[in-house]
Amino acid sequence: MPDGEPKKVSKVEEFKSASRHLRGTIAERLADESTTHFEEADVQLLKFHGTYQQDDRDLRRELRAAGEEKAYQFMVRVAIPAGVVQAEQYLALDAIADRYANHSLRITTRQGIQFHGVLKSNLKAHIKAINDALLTTIAACGDVERNVMGCAIPLDDPVYRIVREQAREIAIALRPATRAYYEIWLDGEKQVTSEEQEPLYGDTYLPRKFKTGITCAGDASIDLYSYDCGLLAIVEDGAIAGYNVLVGGGMGMTHNKEDTFVRLASELGFVGPEHAVATVQTAAGIFRDFGNRADRRHARLKYLIEERGLEWFREEFIRRAPFELGAWRPMPAPRYHDFVGKHAQGNGQYLYGLYVENGRIIDRDDQRLKSALRAIVARHQPEIILTPNQNVLLTGLTEAAVDDIETTLTAHGVPLPTNLSAARRYSMACVALPTCGLAMAESERLMPSVVDRFEAELASLGLGDAPITLRMTGCPNGCARPYTADIAFVGRSPDVYHVFVGGGLAGDRLADLYAKDVSTGDLVATLRPLLTAWATKRRADESLSDFYQRHIDRDAPRHLLTGKEDATMSLVQLGNGS
Ligand code: SRM
Numbered sequence: 001m002p003d004g005e006p007k008k009v010s011k012v013e014e015f016k017s018a019s020r021h022l023r024g025t026i027a028e029r030l031a032d033e034s035t036t037h038f039e040e041a042d043v044q045l046l047k048f049h050g051t052y053q054q055d056d057r058d059l060r061r062e063l064r065a066a067g068e069e070k071a072y073q074f075m076v077r078v079a080i081p082a083g084v085v086q087a088e089q090y091l092a093l094d095a096i097a098d099r100y101a102n103h104s105l106r107i108t109t110r111q112g113i114q115f116h117g118v119l120k121s122n123l124k125a126h127i128k129a130i131n132d133a134l135l136t137t138i139a140a141c142g143d144v145e146r147n148v149m150g151c152a153i154p155l156d157d158p159v160y161r162i163v164r165e166q167a168r169e170i171a172i173a174l175r176p177a178t179r180a181y182y183e184i185w186l187d188g189e190k191q192v193t194s195e196e197q198e199p200l201y202g203d204t205y206l207p208r209k210f211k212t213g214i215t216c217a218g219d220a221s222i223d224l225y226s227y228d229c230g231l232l233a234i235v236e237d238g239a240i241a242g243y244n245v246l247v248g249g250g251m252g253m254t255h256n257k258e259d260t261f262v263r264l265a266s267e268l269g270f271v272g273p274e275h276a277v278a279t280v281q282t283a284a285g286i287f288r289d290f291g292n293r294a295d296r297r298h299a300r301l302k303y304l305i306e307e308r309g310l311e312w313f314r315e316e317f318i319r320r321a322p323f324e325l326g327a328w329r330p331m332p333a334p335r336y337h338d339f340v341g342k343h344a345q346g347n348g349q350y351l352y353g354l355y356v357e358n359g360r361i362i363d364r365d366d367q368r369l370k371s372a373l374r375a376i377v378a379r380h381q382p383e384i385i386l387t388p389n390q391n392v393l394l395t396g397l398t399e400a401a402v403d404d405i406e407t408t409l410t411a412h413g414v415p416l417p418t419n420l421s422a423a424r425r426y427s428m429a430c431v432a433l434p435t436c437g438l439a440m441a442e443s444e445r446l447m448p449s450v451v452d453r454f455e456a457e458l459a460s461l462g463l464g465d466a467p468i469t470l471r472m473t474g475c476p477n478g479c480a481r482p483y484t485a486d487i488a489f490v491g492r493s494p495d496v497y498h499v500f501v502g503g504g505l506a507g508d509r510l511a512d513l514y515a516k517d518v519s520t521g522d523l524v525a526t527l528r529p530l531l532t533a534w535a536t537k538r539r540a541d542e543s544l545s546d547f548y549q550r551h552i553d554r555d556a557p558r559h560l561l562t563g564k565e566d567a568t569m570s571l572v573q574l575g576n577g578s
Pocket residue numbers: 052054075077107108109110111112113114140146147211226249250251252253300359429430431432435436437438477478479480481
């Protein structure tokens with residue numbers, strides 16, 4: 001172990017170490033029908049298998065008062081590299097949601113799918129059914145490489161397909177090698193555990209989660225600066241010449257803990273086209289060996305790079321990598337396109353991008369999106385790309401199929417995406433209440449009404465279809481990547497949010513703390529000075545965040561979100577007529 005033995009390790013490290021490669025007592029507890037839930041060590045290990053033990057927080061108080069146990073249930077996450085799902089797989093997931101979960105599918109901000117409300121008694125059948133659809137939940141959560149995100153450009157260009165295939169290859173190469181998953185959920189043959197190896201991860205896996213995304217230089221579809229490792233394909237003469245490599249991005253932070261912070265990824269260098277997998281393995285290996293195993297709050301690659309420096313990381317990378325790390329290559333500025341609505345795909349076929357409000361595919365009384373999508377997918381058998389913006393892109397369609405899709409959506413009460421404002425289309429909210437155990441405030445359930453009010457405000461200022469990214473999270477962990485948005489609301493406590501401003505569609509710039517502790521009812525009013533100033537004083541085509549950044553002076557380092565009170569003050573002055 002480099003730098004000597006650590007003085008102490010966190011409890012989770014002890015659980016991992018004693019788990020016999022993630023087995024713990026999960027199988028025994030699963031078979032015990034007298035319990036509705038797992039104990040702490042297994043709860044931590046279950047994450048590596050793709051499931052979180054949760055409880056319905058809406059019911060907590062009532063159950064406690066009645067002296068009953070919590071309403072335990074499980075969230076199950078499917079890792080879907082680059083968000084690519086075949087029609088038959090989608091239909092299987094749709095049926096699984098009805099059979100074992102709460103009748104909804106939730107597209108995640110990392111192009112995966114989550115189920116909520118799965119009872120322990122259904123957990124094994126649920127996970128097996130996902131595997132029967134040739135999908136998996138292994139490593140969707142836990143201290144390993146998480147779902148690998150990939151380019152969400154659905155146009156017919158071989159480069160985009162190659163990049164998505166690379167995402168799949170990275171995901172497979174970095175999957176844990178343990179047979180525990182197959183033994184527990186798929187009734188795989190038991191192995192002699194003493195002979196089992198985890199070549200990349202070792203017995204204690206990574207210090208914490210590790211996230212990777214891959215896309216083409218110039219594409220902002222996946223917020224690549226937010227991850228531990230990012231690969232940007234440099235395309236020359238229609239072929240991938242290699243990848244620019246980013247390292248050390250991350251969104252999670254804790255309110256009032258200045259030693260936790262958001263960080264955009266740094267430029268590491270350039271690697272050849274055949275080294276994408278090895279690049280991620282090398283970066284993850286450095287994190288495995290040097291990451292903080294005592295304090296999970298500091299156990300992300302971003303803290304390691306911040307503490308030891310990018311140069312240290314680069315030297316360590318070069319020392320380990322069996323290939324050359326070249327100089328960072330110039331690239332086009334990242335641009336974002338959501339492909340919502342009808343578009344020619346480039347090969348005589350069409351694609352249709354469907355806006356999914358906060359990723360929740362569900363039938364409500366007035367809007368039956370889940371049924372509509374099931375009918376569309378069954379009839380037209382599209383290849384599907386789930387986007388990091390929680391939308392669904394249906395690809396490989398005829399023009400007649402597109403007409404039928406629009407008719408089907410309308411018949412099910414689902415508004416056509418092209419009738420929605422850009423602010424709504426680009427908006428995102430994390431899950432939060434009632435399932436997320438870390439939520440301090442509402443997010444997914446509140447965001448639609450906030451967007452309603454925001455749209456009205458934009459309309460009154462003549463800014464109707466302004467391309468603004470609005471994001472909301474129920475706590476500062478950053479699951480909807482709020483800190484790279486134009487405007488973000490980050491939960492503090494019930495009905496109270498911090499407001500951030502100044503990121504942008506490209507995902508390569510961090511927002512500032514604009515206003516603290518704003519109550520739900522005041523969220524839009526708080527932004528009025530800024531929106532008014534932008535409406536009246538912006539340059540042609542100047543985005544809200546570009547305008548904001550042009551008017552803010554600051555000397556604080558760009559990558560730290562803490563201590564930006566000055567920025568807020570000068571902006572308020574601007575709104576007051578400067
Ligand atoms: Fe997240 C924890 C949901 C993307 C940073 N995240 C959680 C948990 C599992 C809560 C918990 O630990 O008990 C949430 C489950 C809620 C629920 O009821 O379903 C949760 N995160 C989500 C999802 C579903 C949000 C969504 O609305 O789509 C996303 C699942 C993605 C996936 O398919 O894998 C999700 N989480 C993210 C992202 C965005 C991204 O990766 O692109 C981030 C910020 C990037 C990053 O990691 O830095 C993110 N989630 C966190 C953190 C903070 C990590 C940190 O470094 O401090 C936590 C807390 C933790 O891990 O302890 C967290």
